Amino acid sequence: MQIITMVFFLATTTRRISSFSIRSASTFLLKTSTSAISKPFFKKNGHKYSRTIPFPSSKALDHSSRIMSSINGAVEGGENPFKMSEDDRYIFDLNGYIIIRGVLTPDEVTAANEAISAHETIMIERTDGHLRNTVSNTSFSGTGPGRKDLGQVFQWGPDSITFKSILAHPRLVPYFHGILGKGYRMDHQPFVIASDKGAEGFKLHGGTIDCGSGAYNHDIAYSCHNGQIRSALLGCSLILCDHDEGSGGFCIVPGSHKSNFKMPAGMTNGDRYQEFIVQPQTKAGDVVLFSEGTVHGATAWNRDYQRRICLYRFSPATQVYGRSYFSEEEGCAWPKKMYDNLTPAQMAVLEAPYANRLDRPEIQEDGSIKESSRNARKTQHDRDLFGTKYF
Numbered sequence: 001m002q003i004i005t006m007v008f009f010l011a012t013t014t015r016r017i018s019s020f021s022i023r024s025a026s027t028f029l030l031k032t033s034t035s036a037i038s039k040p041f042f043k044k045n046g047h048k049y050s051r052t053i054p055f056p057s058s059k060a061l062d063h064s065s066r067i068m069s070s071i072n073g074a075v076e077g078g079e080n081p082f083k084m085s086e087d088d089r090y091i092f093d094l095n096g097y098i099i100i101r102g103v104l105t106p107d108e109v110t111a112a113n114e115a116i117s118a119h120e121t122i123m124i125e126r127t128d129g130h131l132r133n134t135v136s137n138t139s140f141s142g143t144g145p146g147r148k149d150l151g152q153v154f155q156w157g158p159d160s161i162t163f164k165s166i167l168a169h170p171r172l173v174p175y176f177h178g179i180l181g182k183g184y185r186m187d188h189q190p191f192v193i194a195s196d197k198g199a200e201g202f203k204l205h206g207g208t209i210d211c212g213s214g215a216y217n218h219d220i221a222y223s224c225h226n227g228q229i230r231s232a233l234l235g236c237s238l239i240l241c242d243h244d245e246g247s248g249g250f251c252i253v254p255g256s257h258k259s260n261f262k263m264p265a266g267m268t269n270g271d272r273y274q275e276f277i278v279q280p281q282t283k284a285g286d287v288v289l290f291s292e293g294t295v296h297g298a299t300a301w302n303r304d305y306q307r308r309i310c311l312y313r314f315s316p317a318t319q320v321y322g323r324s325y326f327s328e329e330e331g332c333a334w335p336k337k338m339y340d341n342l343t344p345a346q347m348a349v350l351e352a353p354y355a356n357r358l359d360r361p362e363i364q365e366d367g368s369i370k371e372s373s374r375n376a377r378k379t380q381h382d383r384d385l386f387g388t389k390y391f
C-alpha cells in the first residue's frame with residue numbers, strides 16, 4: 001500500500017515527463033528503503049498523524065524539477081532541486097511574485113473541486129456593503145454579485161487532503177525555503193474564493209509601502225538583504241480553474257514590493273494606470289506565490305464558469321500576522337480537525353511562531369523532519385529559571 005502511494009506520488013510529480021515512466025519509478029521505489037514509512041501513523045499532542053511519505057531522492061527529482069522549472073519560464077540551473085533556482089530567485093525578486101506551473105495533477109484539481117462543490121452550500125457571499133471588496137462603479141466592481149468565500153477547508157477530513165498537500169508540497173518547498181526560510185509556517189487559515197460571472201474582484205491592496213496610505217507595512221514587507229529574500233507574509237494562490245487573458249481574477253502590480261511611494265489616486269480601483277496592473281494567465285493546478293508586499297487584488301470575473309482558487313498565507317518562523325492559531329477555544333492551536341491526516345512535514349508548517357533554534361521542526365531535502373536540538377543544559381536552565389521548558 002505504501003509503495004503504491006509512493007508510486008502515485010512520484011507519478012503525479014512527474015506527470016508532464018513522458019520519458020520518466022511509472023515503471024522505472026516503481027523499480028526505483030522498490031529499491032528504496034522504506035524504513036521512514038514503516039508505521040503509517042503516529043501520535044503526538046493527542047493527534048493522529050500519517051507518517052511522512054519521503055520525497056523521492058534528489059537524483060530522482062532532479063530530472064522532473066528541471067523540466068518543471070523550464071515550463072515555469074525559468075531554467076533550473078542549480079545543483080540542488082530542493083533549492084529555489086537562481087533564475088526563480090531573480091524573477092521573484094524582480095516582480096514580487098512567481099507562477100509555479102502544474103503543481104497539482106488534473107486528478108488532484110478534480111478532487112479539490114469536488115470537495116468544494118460538496119461544501120458549496122456553506123459559501124458566504126459578500127453581499128453586505130461592509131464586506132464588499134471594491135468601490136462600486138469602478139473597474140474592479142463587476143456587474144453585481146459579491147465574491148463567495150468558503151472557509152474550514154482543512155476541516156473536511158479526507159476531502160482536505162489535496163488542500164493540505166500544498167503545505168509541504170515537494171514542488172513548493174524550495175520556494176517556501178527561498179522566500180520564507182527554513183521553519184516557514186502557515187499564518188492564516190486557507191479559504192476558497194469562488195466568483196460567478198460578473199462578481200466583483202478586489203481593489204488593489206497591500207504593498208511594502210501601503211498602496212492606500214503610503215505607510216511602511218512591516219508586517220507584510222518584502223526585503224532582500226545580503227542575497228536573502230524574506231517576505232513577511234507570502235500569498236499562495238492555488239488555482240483551481242483556468243484564468244485566460246481577460247478572464248478577470250487575481251491581478252498584481254509587478255515590482256511594487258520595492259516601490260517607495262503611495263499609489264496615485266484612482267489606481268487602486270483599477271481606473272487609472274491599468275497598463276501597470278497585470279492579470280497573470282494561469283491553468284488549474286498552477287500556484288501563484290506573491291509577497292503581500294506586492295500590491296495586488298482581483299479584477300471582476302467575466303467567464304461563464306465559476307472562478308475558484310484556494311488562498312493560503314505563509315510566514316517566516318518568527319513572523320506572525322494572523323491570530324487564529326492562538327484560539328483560546330482550541331487551547332492555543334489551530335482548530336483540532338485541521339490536524340487530521342497530516343504528514344510530519346505538513347504538521348511542522350502548522351507550528352506556532354518561534355525561532356528555529358528552539359527545537360523547531362524543519363523540513364529536510366528528503367521530506368523528513370529534523371528538529372534543531374537545543375542544548376540540554378540551557379533547557380534545564382530555562383526550567384530552573386522560569387518553570388517552563390523554554391524562555
Ligand SMILES: O=C(O)CCC(=O)C(=O)O
Pocket residue numbers: 193202237249250251296297298309311
Ligand atoms: O481574488 C484573488 O485572487 C485575490 C484575493 C486577495 O488578494 C485577498 O483576498 O486578499
